Amino acid sequence: MNDKKLYSITALFNTPDEISKAAEVITNEGYQKYDVNTPYPVHGLSTKMKLKPSTLGYFALVLGLSGAAIALLFMYWSMSIDYPMIIGGKPFFALPAFIPVTFEVTVLMASVGTVLIMLFFFFKLPNNSHPLHDTDYMRKVSNDKFGVSIEAKDPKFDAEKVKQLFSDLGAEQIEEIYYDEDEINHKNKVFEPRFIAFLFVVAIIVAGGTYFMLNKLLFMSPFNFMMEQHRIDPQSKETLFADGFGMRPPVEGTVARGFMPYLYQEEPEKAEMLLSNPLFATEENLKLGQKKYNTFCSPCHGYFGKGDSRLNGQFPNPPSLHSEKIIQWQDGRIYHVINVGQNIMPSYSKQLTENEKWAIVLYIRALQRALNAKEEDLK
Amino acid sequence: MSSEEIKINYTKKELPAGFSRLGFILLIVGVILVLLSFITDYNRTTQNSVIIFTFLTSISIGSLFLVALEYLAGAVWSVPFRRISEIISFIIFLLPLFALPSLLNFHGVFHWSHPEAVASDELLKAKAPYLNQTFFIIRNIAIFLIWWLFYTFLSGNSKKQDSSFDQTLTRKNIKISAVFMPFFGISLTIVAIDWLMSLEPHWFSTIFGVYYFSGTILSALACLTLMVLYLNEKGLLVSGLTKDHYYSLGALMFAFINFWAYIAFSQFMLIWYANLPEETFWFITRWQGGWSYLSYGLIFIHFVIPYAILLPQPAKMDPLRLKLASIIILIAHFYDLYWLSMPSFSKDEVLFSWYEIAFPILAIGLFITVFSIKSKKINLVPIGDPKMKRAMEFKL
Numbered sequence: 001m002n003d004k005k006l007y008s009i010t011a012l013f014n015t016p017d018e019i020s021k022a023a024e025v026i027t028n029e030g031y032q033k034y035d036v037n038t039p040y041p042v043h044g045l046s047t048k049m050k051l052k053p054s055t056l057g058y059f060a061l062v063l064g065l066s067g068a069a070i071a072l073l074f075m076y077w078s079m080s081i082d083y084p085m086i087i088g089g090k091p092f093f094a095l096p097a098f099i100p101v102t103f104e105v106t107v108l109m110a111s112v113g114t115v116l117i118m119l120f121f122f123f124k125l126p127n128n129s130h131p132l133h134d135t136d137y138m139r140k141v142s143n144d145k146f147g148v149s150i151e152a153k154d155p156k157f158d159a160e161k162v163k164q165l166f167s168d169l170g171a172e173q174i175e176e177i178y179y180d181e182d183e184i185n186h187k188n189k190v191f192e193p194r195f196i197a198f199l200f201v202v203a204i205i206v207a208g209g210t211y212f213m214l215n216k217l218l219f220m221s222p223f224n225f226m227m228e229q230h231r232i233d234p235q236s237k238e239t240l241f242a243d244g245f246g247m248r249p250p251v252e253g254t255v256a257r258g259f260m261p262y263l264y265q266e267e268p269e270k271a272e273m274l275l276s277n278p279l280f281a282t283e284e285n286l287k288l289g290q291k292k293y294n295t296f297c298s299p300c301h302g303y304f305g306k307g308d309s310r311l312n313g314q315f316p317n318p319p320s321l322h323s324e325k326i327i328q329w330q331d332g333r334i335y336h337v338i339n340v341g342q343n344i345m346p347s348y349s350k351q352l353t354e355n356e357k358w359a360i361v362l363y364i365r366a367l368q369r370a371l372n373a374k375e376e377d378l379k
Numbered sequence: 380m381s382s383e384e385i386k387i388n389y390t391k392k393e394l395p396a397g398f399s400r401l402g403f404i405l406l407i408v409g410v411i412l413v414l415l416s417f418i419t420d421y422n423r424t425t426q427n428s429v430i431i432f433t434f435l436t437s438i439s440i441g442s443l444f445l446v447a448l449e450y451l452a453g454a455v456w457s458v459p460f461r462r463i464s465e466i467i468s469f470i471i472f473l474l475p476l477f478a479l480p481s482l483l484n485f486h487g488v489f490h491w492s493h494p495e496a497v498a499s500d501e502l503l504k505a506k507a508p509y510l511n512q513t514f515f516i517i518r519n520i521a522i523f524l525i526w527w528l529f530y531t532f533l534s535g536n537s538k539k540q541d542s543s544f545d546q547t548l549t550r551k552n553i554k555i556s557a558v559f560m561p562f563f564g565i566s567l568t569i570v571a572i573d574w575l576m577s578l579e580p581h582w583f584s585t586i587f588g589v590y591y592f593s594g595t596i597l598s599a600l601a602c603l604t605l606m607v608l609y610l611n612e613k614g615l616l617v618s619g620l621t622k623d624h625y626y627s628l629g630a631l632m633f634a635f636i637n638f639w640a641y642i643a644f645s646q647f648m649l650i651w652y653a654n655l656p657e658e659t660f661w662f663i664t665r666w667q668g669g670w671s672y673l674s675y676g677l678i679f680i681h682f683v684i685p686y687a688i689l690l691p692q693p694a695k696m697d698p699l700r701l702k703l704a705s706i707i708i709l710i711a712h713f714y715d716l717y718w719l720s721m722p723s724f725s726k727d728e729v730l731f732s733w734y735e736i737a738f739p740i741l742a743i744g745l746f747i748t749v750f751s752i753k754s755k756k757i758n759l760v761p762i763g764d765p766k767m768k769r770a771m772e773f774k775l
Contacts (some may be wrong), residue, residue, distance in 0.1 A: 043774035057692065088652065096648045 004178040007131035008034075009151040009162045011171035016042045019146035022169045023048040026148065028163065033154040036139040037132075056122070060114045071102040093201045116297025125197055131179035132346055140173075149177065261348065268336045275332030281366070289363030292356045304369045316344065321364055322371050334361045387767055389617040389760050394751050409741025416734045417480075423734050425484035426724045430716045431572050431738035432477040434598070437591075437712060439470035441527060441599025444563055447479075447556035450549070451526075455625045458770035459617055462761050463606050465534045466633055466753045468600070471526050477738075478519070485512060491580040492600025511576055519573060522566045531561045540763035549765055567592055574674065575716070578723040580633055582661040586646045592637040594712050599637060601708035605627045606750070608698050610759060617760045622696035623775045630697025632704060636689065640682040664722045668728035677718050681711040713739060 013019045023036055027050050036045060076161040079085070080092040090097060090362070119125040132138050132149065136178045141147040150162050159176075166174045218222055232238050237248035255261060264271035294303065302308035303322035320326075326334070338357050352360070416424045444466040445650030481488045486575050490496060491510045503510070531553050536548045576587050585591075607628065610616050650658045673734045685704045693737040694700040721730060759766065 053692075089654065090652075096644075099644065099648070200698050 006152045006159070007177045007179045008149040008151045008379070009159060009166070010132075010135075010137045010147055010175050010177055011166035011169070011355045012145045012147045012171070013173075015143065016146060018170065019148065020048050022148055022166075022171075025169060026150065026165070030156055031150055033157075034185040035151075037138070037149065039142055039144060039146070042146070048283065054117060055244075059117045059121075060110045063113035064110035067106040067113075068102050070109070071105035072098060076100065105210040109332060115158045131177055135175075135177055137175055137177065145172070170228055177344060185211055185227050208294055227345060230347055260354070262339055264336060265340060268333060268340075271332035271336035272330045275330075275335055276334075277331040277358050279355065279362055281362050285359050285362055286366060288356065288364075289359035289361070292348070293360050293363045296351060297360065304370075305364060318345065322368055327368055327372070331358075331361050332362060387617060387760075387762050387771065388393070388619060389758065389762050391758055392615050394615065395613060398747065399751035400588070402751060405673075405740055405744030406748050409737060409739075409744045411736035412733065415767065416737045418732060422484065422487045423724075423730070424737075425480040425488055426720070426740050427735055428477055428480035429488060429574055429578070429720050430713070430735075431742050432474065432481065433591075433716050433720075434713055434739075435470055435477055436474055436570060436574075437595040437598045437716075438602050439468045439474065439528045439599075440563070441595040442468035442525070442534065442569065442603065443471070443530055443559075444596065445603065446537075447529075447563070447597055447610050448532075450553045450556040451560060452765075455766050455770050456624055456773045457762050458766045459620060459624065459760050460603060460607050460628075460758070461764070462604055462759055463597070463610070465537060466750055466757075466759075467602055467606070467746075468530055468534070468728070469749060469753055470746065471523070472529060473749070474523065477742075488578060489580075491577060497645060504578065506676075508597075510580060515573060518569060519700050522569060525562065526566070526723075528553065529562075531558070537761055537764075538757055539760050540761065542763065544763045544765075546765045556679065557775050564588075564592075567595065575719050578720050579661055580651055581657065584646055584650070584658070584661075585763075586642060586649075590639075590642050590646055593635060593642050594715055596709055597632065597635040597639055598712040600628065600632050600706040601712075604632065604701055604710070605705040608702050609700060612698070615759055617762075617771070619771050623773055626696045626775055627705070629689055629701050631691040632708065633686070633695065636685050636708070643681075664726055668727060670718075671765055673714075673718055673729060677711075677714060680707065680714055685711065 011022070013022060013051045019038060019042065021037060023045055026034055027048065036049065038045070075098045076093060079094075084092045086092075087094075087097075106199060137147055137149070150157065150168075152159075163174055218226075232246045234247055236246040237244055241248070264274070267335075292319070297305075299305075300309050300315065301319050301321060302310070307318050307320040309315065335357055337345070338352065338360060339347060339349045348357070413424070416427075445457070445464045446461055446468065449461055486491050486581060489512075491503055491506070492512050497507055508514075536552050536555075539545070540548045568591075571591035575591065576582065576584070589717060604625075607616070608625075608650055611620055637685070647662065664670065681775045685707050688700055688704045688707070694704075717731075717735065724730075764770075
């Protein structure tokens, strides 16, 4: 009992009018660290107590605004920068579609954040003990009495004067509240092994239940009704169409995205005349050409285009790429041969992209130039 | 608490002479401007009358809705303000005056009334059983007659109570309000469809009635707040009204600002997302040329600015900020109706000049004049209402 300290002196009153008057008088006396406890909200008390407006609203404002900003930035980054996808033909940054989500996140951040700030910042949550708890005073003010408690920490606090003030105000019961230093600072039950074990069990039940629900139950009849829908699945049989295919062939003349059909399949001369290399002979393009040439062309044509196949006669050797005929060819003609093939050389249009084909043409030109270097190339 | 202390301290006083004089001057100026605009541009004036007709409908029937709502909800805080709503809703008797110009020039305002347009248009043909001139006029007359009937009962009972202090009158009015409420919902939707949506007869939006409703209640509340603040400043209302009474007005306005934004955005987003040509063209018209600035402006004047003004809790009790918000909301509702109807008449360019100002001046003048004439005879506070004492005790 010796280490108990005085927390406050409390007084109980019978009516809201008395407590209003008491609050007014105590405020005018200059006490700051005091609080009023009533069983229900008493109108006008906060003005009598001269309480400052709560600052919680500003936290809510900041949290709400940051929620809006986070939601918008996240959607902007994920939908327009990191993984842009066309959804319903809308622009990547489709603001109207983002507004409901922004609104939800704003409300969520503001409400949950405000409650958490209230609990942890204003009520100092992990410490859930208060000297007024479990006192006769608290039992009465949560029933039918109106109480006021002046803390010992108040700069003007003087036990005799406070008691005198209370009895002058007509208090029904005046009581001193003590608290135990150890009790206030006692270890939280959160860290007890039994509680942690309990949390663990709850986690297993919740995770197991969720797994059973989403991966088992929803695949059992009758909960699997979502899987049987009146729609035609891709690559499935379908009696609706005469040919029995569920998937429809594209309309004649359909061109795939990012694909340009080759127009000069049978006309090498036309290709030579009309096509020109869109790439410049930069180091990057030549490196790409070299890599692709070495992979796809060199097995037959040889690393330097001399027609020296590495296949040792398993396959007829192609003619040299340094012949007068091929040097005279325009770029378009070489491109055509890569695209369509020639004699026993097959088409490479499936293996190579447009850029890679033209890069190979550039590289072949570089090989030809290397064998027939001009005077000025040596400078 | 001690209820013996509270007395209803109301003495009937005359409105300030300057108030009714201002109304009279505005009325005269408005009449002259409207007549001038009739002579110079008949078509445009009749089209403008649709805007002012729907605006005054909003304020007047919205006020009657607030009266009925108070009876049904058993609201206490709003009792001292109810008589003002009742007086404002008297304007429903004057609405035919503003409907008349557009009815006279029916073909110039309502595209669907042209028989040759209907004949060559499958959609209009399908809508003809509803959208035809005879049925239009019949249903609108019916709606107005029933509105007048409800006004007469509600307001008559309320006035009778001032002298008789009869509590059964309140009970009667609760029953009348209960009948009025569903009828109000249906009739307001019909008015919104007939007068605003049918201007673009190919377009449809199922939320349109609710959209007009949100603006209706918002403008009725703003009008009530403005009048309450003005009259209370002049000491014409019962003494003892506190900030707590104002707070509820401000909070309701704030709520309906959000409601309007919610409905307006829902309407826009569904149409934008579905991207069906028969719906989107209405918004495309409003998102092209000069109209696009007006569309963006609407977001600010109808939502962002009043929202920011009313957001802090003290603002909902501060007469100055409440007045500012009310005036902005009233302007915004007119702006909204202008934005709803005008692009249908002038697709390419934004038309705004003194033609559009003439009717509002007339309407403000008429409103003030009607208010000062009506308030000469009756109390501005329902002193006989059994809830009046509790209303004066009202605390947040």
